[in-house]
Amino acid sequence: MIKELAKVADELGREKGISRDILSEALKEAVTAAIGRKIGKYLEPDVEVDLEKGSIEISIPKEVCEEVDNKWYEIHIDDAQAYKEGAELGDVIMIPATLEDLGRQAALVAKQKLFEKLRDAEKQVVLDDFQGRIGEVVNGVLLKADRDNLIINIGKTEALLPKREMIPGDFFNRGDYVRALLLDIKTIKGWPQLILSRTHPEFMKKLFEAEIPEVFEGIIEVKSVSREPGDRAKVAVYTQNSNIDPVGACIGLKGSRINSISNELRGEKIDVVEWSPDTVKFVCNAISPADVVLTNVFEDENTIEVVVPDDQLSLAIGKKGQNVRLAARLTEWRLDVLKESEYAEIRKERLAAQEQELKDFYVLYNLENLEGLSDEDISKLIEAGIDDIEKLSNSSVDEIIAYLELEEDEAVQVINKAIDYLASKLEEEGIFEDEVPEDVDLDDEDASVEEEEAGEED
Structure with missing residues (x-):
């Protein structure tokens, strides 16, 4: 039984990629748990595992006594001499044992515990090996298929290819070679489940890297991909090398390169365009x-x-x-x-x-609508680039003084007339309240302009 356990552990370790150190520790814990189930956990046995030799050495602590009431905890003083010369009453000595000595039940417990430990170790191996490979293409062999999923053996573990991630027309028999993108790792009932995809745009991008040397070497870059899996796709490619035609390089001579990718994707038509x-x-x-x-x-x-x-x-x-x-x-x-x-x-x-918008604007903001401006004033303002009432309302007092040769108070009045005109039009259009903050009183604009000018003088 001991050799059988060691052999099973070693074979499973090689298959799942579990190191011998982890295997040895798992086997030791399994045997220790089986012994504890038999003799009690308060006695700590010694368990040494050597997978290279296929051996497991077990030693159980027993107390030396004159009368043995329980063979698992005690050993007669005469028998103890064979294990420790000069053994005395009350001494605790380590006595070799086997799983067969402990009985069939202990052996079954050891086997069960071993598989539990190996499964936990395999879970960690899967996470360590594949967590950094999300987004890469993996290869595997179909183990079995059901209505919703394909189970793919990808080496150290199994992966799931859902039907929704398969290309329409995909059909595989048991033992067929399958190529897909590692899309995600989900935890299902405490176990990491690898999810594959053959429909994701990234899968086509990875196929370009695999089939086209210039893409693999980074000379040509695949900028973006859009697909309707199994039917048609568009791929945008780009290169900074002016001597290379990125589209022609991806298509290949007589379509040789693009056809190999299309064949992998069940005849999906691929348009290669330049980004x-x-x-x-x-x-x-x-x-x-x-x-x-x-x-x-x-x-x-x-x-x-x-x-x-x-x-x-x-x-x-x-x-x-x-x-x-x-x-x-x-x-x-x-x-x-x-x-x-x-x-x-x-x-x-x-x-x-x-054209109608321009006419409406001209009618609404024409300087001729402003009372108090002569034709000569309007001409001067237009020459200065102030060709509508809105621009006039945003002009400074100094500008108006310079353009119209007015006194300061007259320039302020001109600007305030423009502001009052705009305010009245906004009110007529029903957007006065939306455009002007509640705390602004347009009736006080004269005072505001005058205060601003007074501040500048100070």
């Missing part, structure tokens, strides 16, 4: 194979308007919107695709709206 620091250029590359006539960028809305020829609208959008959807994920911009004829109508409407 650019120029957002507009990158978007134009991403929307390929359609040509782009012009673009409009709306940064506040994180949106780019893409205009394409009328006959290429379906090409730009793709089947069920796939092309533009992948391009949007790749560039991280919302893309609105319009055909030229449609955009021409929209542009007319926008120009008309802008």
Whole structure:
């Protein structure tokens, strides 16, 4: 039984990658626990494990006495002489024993405890070996499959490939080779469970590193990936080396390089486009194979308007919107695709709206609306760059004095008239309360300007 336990421990250790020191300690603790179960924990046995020799030496402490009431705790003085010369009554000496001596129950307890210890050790080995490998590609062999998951043997442990992380069309038989991305390590019922994925964009990025030497060496960089697994993907690549075509290098001669990646992904079609620091250029590359006539960028809305020829609208959008959807994920911009004829109508409407806004602004802020300004004053202000009432309200007293050749109090009155006019218009538009703080009294603007000027004089 002892040799059997040592052999089992050694084989499991090699299989799971557990060091011999950990194995020896686990086996020692298991045997000690079995002995304690038999003779009581208050007597501490000596257990020495040697996995190289496949031996386990056990010694149990027993007290020397004249009459033996319990063979596990006591030894007759005559028998004690064989283990310790000159042994005396009351001495405690270590007596060799075996698991067979302790009985079948103790041996089973030792075996059970050993497996518990090895499982704890294996858990730590899994965490130590794989915690730093999240995001890497691992290779394994299919052990078994159920309705929701595949169990993959990846060497020292097993990993889980959920059906949701499999490419549509993936089919594996028991014993088949499986390649996947180590996506995460989750703790399930106290045990670390490795989760794999074949659908994550990072998996395609790692395949580019594996199949394309320039990507592996860092000459070409994979900037971003967007996928609809098993169907189509877009990959943006970039290089600072002007002598290298990053797209051509990734595709390879007659598509040899990209085809090997596509075959791994169940025939997934891969569009390789060139990344650019120029957002507009990158978007134009991403929307390929359609040509782009012009673009409009709306940064506040994180949106780019893409205009394409009328006959290429379906090409730009793709089947069920796939092309533009992948391009949007790749560039991280919302893309609105319009055909030229449609955009021409929209542009007319926008120009008309802008023209009306300018007219409304001119009508509202025209200097001619301000009482007390002569045509000559208006001309002087326009020449100075103050061509509307709003600019006039923001001007300084010194500027107005210089431009209109007025006295200080007259310049203050001109500015205050502009402020009063704007306040009245804001009130008429119903935005007075929203734009002006509650603690500001526009009726006191004259005083405010005068106080400001007085402060400057001081």
